[in-house]
Amino acid sequence: MKKKKYALTIRNIKDYLADLAEQERAGATIRKYSHDLNVLLEYMADKPLTKTALIEWKEQLVKVYAPASVNSMVAAVNGFFNFMGWRELRVKPLKIQKTLFADENQELSRDEYIRLVRAAEVKKNERLSLAIQTICATGIRVSELKFVTVKAVRTGRTEVSNKGKRRMVFLPEKLCRLLKKYLQKQKRTKGPVFTTKKGNPLDRSNIWRDMKALCKSAGVNPDKVFPHNLRHLFARTFYSVEKDLSRLADILGHSNVAPTRIYTMESGCVHIKQLNRLELVTT
Numbered sequence: 001m002k003k004k005k006y007a008l009t010i011r012n013i014k015d016y017l018a019d020l021a022e023q024e025r026a027g028a029t030i031r032k033y034s035h036d037l038n039v040l041l042e043y044m045a046d047k048p049l050t051k052t053a054l055i056e057w058k059e060q061l062v063k064v065y066a067p068a069s070v071n072s073m074v075a076a077v078n079g080f081f082n083f084m085g086w087r088e089l090r091v092k093p094l095k096i097q098k099t100l101f102a103d104e105n106q107e108l109s110r111d112e113y114i115r116l117v118r119a120a121e122v123k124k125n126e127r128l129s130l131a132i133q134t135i136c137a138t139g140i141r142v143s144e145l146k147f148v149t150v151k152a153v154r155t156g157r158t159e160v161s162n163k164g165k166r167r168m169v170f171l172p173e174k175l176c177r178l179l180k181k182y183l184q185k186q187k188r189t190k191g192p193v194f195t196t197k198k199g200n201p202l203d204r205s206n207i208w209r210d211m212k213a214l215c216k217s218a219g220v221n222p223d224k225v226f227p228h229n230l231r232h233l234f235a236r237t238f239y240s241v242e243k244d245l246s247r248l249a250d251i252l253g254h255s256n257v258a259p260t261r262i263y264t265m266e267s268g269c270v271h272i273k274q275l276n277r278l279e280l281v282t283t
Helices: 010-022 027-044 051-064 067-084 110-122 126-138 142-147 150-155 173-186 204-212 227-242 245-252 258-263 268-278
Strands: 157-162 165-170
Touching: 010 027, 010 067, 027 051, 027 067, 051 067, 110 126, 110 227, 126 142, 126 173, 126 204, 126 227, 142 157, 142 204, 142 227, 150 157, 150 173, 165 245, 204 227, 227 245, 227 258, 245 258
Parallel strands: none
Antiparallel strands: 157 165
């Protein structure tokens, strides 16, 4: 029986990416899959596309990338094989032991968050101070900040559309009062609350850069300071009070609770404090 031959080409990669676009997959996801498939294309060069060659490719990735990154690249390639009907070429992801505790060196604490807000206020950057508080007080993604509009501040709620899903996000009353005062100063009566000087909505790069500039005066490790860590702090704080993972998943816009568990993961330091409070050592 003649062995089936497979050809990984630029053309069929483009066809796959076009299919992802038709499925309304996020632009960032499509770019990531494009990158991963082109990494494989470069590796294969003139080699025949076989299961053995793919296993060797995965072994090469392990030498360069973290296990989670390897698995994300494998997922991209396996998705392509599904699209092409080449399921027999799919490779298994790495087995990764579940992480029990968050890395405290990457985890932004409530105290550090407050210091960042205060540092923004000292620099008289009210826009940044309020943007940080808005993300942290609502749990929205930084890309969703544009949905916080003048109308949302008046009503105390906004509908967020992200990754093909819609959800209602509520704004705390105290936050609304602060934002109303800010809007009055800005003399803004419509559109997004947080904009650039040119009137465009603030994006991730604007906020990331401005937050990093606060690190030194706030006394916070720069490795901890990025917008998404504010969302993590919201999730941990909410869960510590409510202990309702399903409700938190809905608030964050997660389809299931699996990613939500990562957001609520405690650090080893917190776990040690909890063990000490048990007082089960009696001698």
